[in-house]
Amino acid sequence: MHIKLPTPVRNFLVATSFWKEYYFILREFKHFRQIAILAAVFTLSAAVLEGFGVGFILAVLHSVLNPNAKPIQTGVGWFDVWILAVNASASERLFRSSALVLLTTLLRLGLTYLGRLYVFTAQYTLGYRLSLRVFEQLQALSLSFFTKTRAGNLVNSLTSEVNQITMAFDVLATFFTRGSTLIAYTLSMFMLSWQLMLITAMLFGLLSVGITSLLGQIREASFATTKARRWYVSVALEFINGIRTVQAFAAQDFERKRFQDASLQLLQASTKSRAAQALVEPVSEGIATFILFGILFLAFAVLIPNGQLQPAGLLTFLFVLLRLMPIRRQLDGARAKLSSFQGSFSNVKELLRTDNKTYLRNGKLQFSKLQRAIEFVSVDFGYDKKHTVLHNIKLTINRGEMTALVGSSGAGKTTLADLIPRFYDPTQGQIFIDGIDLQEYDIKSLRRKLAVVSQDTFIFNASVRDNIAYALEEVDEEAVWEAARLANALEFIQKLPEGFDTQLGERGVRLSGGQRQRLAIARALLRDPDILILDEATSALDSVSERLIQESLEKLSQGRTVIAIAHRLSTIVRADKVVVLEQGRILEQGTYQELLQQRGNLWKYHQMQHEVSQLS
Template sequence: MKSFWRLLRYLSRYQSLVVAAIGCNILTAVFTVISIPMLIPFFQILFDRTEMAEAPPSEPMGLTNIPEYINYEFTELITTQGQETALAYVCVAIVIVYFLRNIFRYLALYFMAPVRNGVIRDLRDEMFEQVLTLPLSYFGEERKGDLLSRLTSDVQEVESSILNMLEVVFREPLIITGALAFMIYVSPGLTVFVFLLIIFTGVVIGGLGKRLKRTSTQVQDRLGHLLSLVEEGLGGLRIIKGFAAEDYQRNKFSTANNDYRNLLTKLLRRRDLASPLSEFLGIATVAALLWYGSRQVFSGVLDAETFITFIFAFYNVIDPAKNIAKATSNIQRGIGAFERIEQLLDAVNNLPEAPDAKTISTFGQGISYRQVGFRYRDVEGPVLQNIDLEIPKGKVVALVGASGAGKSTLVDLLPRFYDVTEGGIFIDGVDVRQLRRRDLRRLLGIVSQEAILFNDTIYNNIVFGLDGVTQQAVEEAARIANAHDFIIATENGYGTNIGDRGNKLSGGQRQRLTIARAILRNPPILILDEATSALDSESERLVQDALTKLMEGRTAIVIAHRLSTIQHADEIIVMREGRIVERGTHLGLLEQGGEYRKLVALQGLE
């Protein structure tokens, strides 16, 4: 129940609405309880069994003699107006009470609607904020489809199964309490049956609810796996079709889908058992109640009209008890979903920002890697070892080496996508771990091998994350990136939507947009991660020209497989198995005849 109480803490943000809803639920319960004894005078008149009061009560009105005063006023009404008129008054009073009961019931739901939807909105906001905050290493361990499931179906499950039942939690116990109080007042003996029902129902439904919670968690896990397969299928359609692997992928999805269906069927069967089970228990108790109560009527202990009203009061216990039983099973199911949400909300950020993190807005001296070592997990071997590297301001440093040498990891440590496990990285003499992450990353412009674009317009992709940018500045950045000509040739120019991941554009066009985005940001430090490796010769020429313009006057770290693109770098760093094995200029490294010369020979550049 710890998760349930944590969820209820979100209600504190909507205090006034919750208080209003609770007040309306209390009034609903009050009018429900009032409606029960109002049936007694109705049956007394109907069966001509009204006990006529000859004189008003001698004592002043109090809690103990309210029925006597009501009976006296009722007697006066029958005496002066007649039985039919008195019956009409009773019917009108019953209608008014039920009208008020339902008005307040609606108002309780009216006030709770923005609370329920607001809590769900807050949950989604908090989860997405956590997604943006967590380091990249977290997402390497999680399936994207499972995260999508938590952000969508799990949150919706919480809304439908827990928040939708909050009015039941606030209202039904009050109705049960009032109805039981009336029943105890009328006949303590008969009320024993009600307690037996509630206790027995609580035990049976409680056990069912625990099973529902376990099954619900399994269902949400299976749905997350199913969404992961969908996400992988959509992202890999070209490969699936190219390798004629439709049957393999279809069978894989069908198996997961069938497993989800079977588990969901099991969950629904258990959930649907709660209501008929509680109804059966109620009917069994009513049968026993009718038998025992009839004996008391026959023996003169109870009046017939009082016993009928008692049965009506008992119904007002059974129906709320069924609602509570249903709410209990639903809440157990929802807690299973909320626990999956908590796994994301409580995920530990292993890249915390220092409490006294320093601000930085300018780059004045250089970047320094000092005895840097890194490994992704403690159980794995080192990815980087003993890296010492100085990058003065305004210099271009190129990283080369075979795949898996650690080049991309080396540059990923600079913006703190990961943290070093040994040594440190310094900007202007300050450890990057002591800088505010937002300030640090604003100094950097990143152009990666894969052009990361969004399903939006060309304009919004270029100005991504910036405010107050003019159209002239955007166009100037596009011209420098050799992108302006193809942009104005599109259907709506800078207002053209480029589709999911920019799939309406060619590879070279997408890459030039990312370069325009970096140019507009005007960062003092550039990270170019194999920005031209996936392009054809013509696109590579245009992109390389744009990169050359971008690097003018800036500090740049360039990762390149095509060595022809980095021959003019101020320093070339050759890496192998996480270590720096050579460093120098293009000509100097060629003269050494070592690792770099072998790489150059392999590409036929000598």
């Protein structure tokens, strides 16, 4: 079922700020329309039955207190005769209306239960859909977004803030049910005395102005709360992730202070928000009492003496008004709560915005194999607009060859290599693969044919097998074993308590730096990549580990196009091309021997490493 609103109505709705504010959430409902409609139908039916129930109770009381009086009638013939049994005896009427009270109560309870059930289901489905949307957004964003954003902020958005928004849905449901009851009551009051209703409406209008200014305060406090929560999660996450450094630097006191500050900020912000919220209901009730007196005054001083209102009418009016007051209070409370969720709304909305974020343009061409070469044509790149990290890079990486990148720390080697899997796109110039711009290729197909073995390989909370076969479906057991063997990882894996089934990562066995690297090599081998990027470890490994890794890297490199970032010159002597980078510029390129003969920068590095190795 698809409801298409007429264009003027749509334009009107889009123009109202409510719609604009909540559109990004409300549009999620189209994914679970049935659940939302059932929630609305059940809750509304329960509200209608509540009204009927009150009527039937009135009929019971009437039958008990005035058995001989004319029975209460609605004026609807069939309803009065068949349901209220107005023509029957007093005792039968009493029995009939009592049975109706019981029946409507049971039915109402059943409907209320179903209504709650569907409201909750809709609420949690909304949470589920929203978190999926946030996750999709994170998947689509360029890596540069993550380097600029604290992990804690993102974790907070995905958990607390999305959760707050789902709670807001419950409040919206309150608006819906209580709001409809309020309308029904208002209509009946209007019918009883329009003069009294007019003055009530005016006084309620004044009340609304008072409450609105409070809502402004709550909204502001909610932004502060979201900010404090973001900071709190970031501090906690950094403490947990950096626990080794915290302990190594005996920084417990420093971290405790940071955490205490963040917690205190959160405490203060939440208290401020709740304090403003708590004011809403008493203010609402206080003003409502004045309204009551105003009505009494108007009735007794003007309307009753003038014969415009009967005392019975006034009593009924007051009876309905008294029932309406708590609903009104609840609605004000709900408005206050909704304001307190504003911070969360804007947090998630900001994260989902697409106009202020960088996305990688995806191409359509499927990449299958490198045929000729990767070419960098006058490539510039900067992580931000102010600082250019790579300048005018002109480089050809031929198929099947090994190209080594050399240079001092911070020269831009990793950055240059990161442009090939499109972790980032050049800010100027182009990169071509076999003469076609890299951006024309489908990113997934390109990355499937590419493997990066880097210094900081991430080990997932999973078994050794699943870590090697990460994200691959239906992997042959033997292939995993063979990859591990070629990566020289088999020996240490077999020594682990449960071999390939041993759990790794945070809650499992921790691997050494060398073991982690060999696992990364096995992971890359299993993917059988066409292009390989090797980011050599800067940390020193013992000579046995180094030899094992070197051996496995050589096996991995065979028959592939390799871009190697090297810190030890010994590993690149046999490279087909050596590229020397300094401060983001290519200074020299050629074979190792050619560059040595030039007596330029590579020669200097060569001399330096030679001296160091002689010293040690």
